[in-house]
Amino acid sequence: MSHRTLPRTIENPLVKDRVTFLTTAAESEGAYEYVKVELAPGGGNGLHYHRTYSERFEAVEGELHLEVDGLLRSLRPGESATAPPGTKHRFFNPGPDPIVFHTKIEPARCFEPMLRIAYGLARDGRVRPKSGIPRNALEMAVLFELGESYMNGVPIWLQKAVFGSLYAVARRRGVEERLLRTYCR
Structure with missing residues (x-):
């Protein structure tokens, strides 16, 4: 029986981003998931929250804009911010250039x-x-x-x-x- 290999990188034409799975839940034995996000100008997601896991965002290239618990922040490469469980948050790119950031989801879920x-x-x-x-x-x-x-x-x-x-x-x-x-x- 042959199994197809899932791509490490996936794209969403609506959110305008590309996600690369750097470490999957299976690879970390459920401890975390770690992804690289390439976000196009105008891309982002809506305000939401999770009750059972945190998300840590780290800017890699360009300026990452976050809203975390009502506070707007801009992260430059090397800077990070965490949205603990229950914290309302979103990320977005209002600038003219694509940005790259990493996100760590901990503990891993689905x-x-x-x-x-x-x-x-x-x-x-x-x-x-x-x-x-x-x-x-x-x-x-x-x-x-x-x-x-x-x-x-x-x-x-x-x-x-x-x-x-x-x-x-x-x-x-x-x-x-x-x-x-x-x-x-």
């Missing part, structure tokens, strides 16, 4: 499969163009479960109730397995 699925859905045109959110609610629930990401401004109990219920349906209907098989294996 960050790699979540990114592979999200980027795959974006490449395949299965997301809303402006938000990058999957058009299919069950696929969206799988991403929220794997990424353990919560939106700013919506009570967590409501997000857990809605996405938890949808995720249970997605598992029963084989949606999660299909996404993992299509984008992660």
Whole structure:
């Protein structure tokens, strides 16, 4: 039986970035995941938070802009900042040139499969163009479960109730397995 080798680098045409997996959860035995992000001008993500893992950002090339707990910061090469669990954060590139930064997710969770699925859905045109959110609610629930990401401004109990219920349906209907098989294996 042959296994295809997953690429170390993936691209998202909507978020305008390229991610290279430097250390996967499997390689660190679950301790962390470490990625290199190449972010195009205008690229970035929305304000969100995670309850069970931290993200550490380190600027490598160019100026990385972050919002962490309401504070806007600009990181130059060699500078870093951490968003501990529960901290609302986002990264973005308002400048005219691409930037490069590293992110360490600790402890490792399901960050790699979540990114592979999200980027795959974006490449395949299965997301809303402006938000990058999957058009299919069950696929969206799988991403929220794997990424353990919560939106700013919506009570967590409501997000857990809605996405938890949808995720249970997605598992029963084989949606999660299909996404993992299509984008992660």
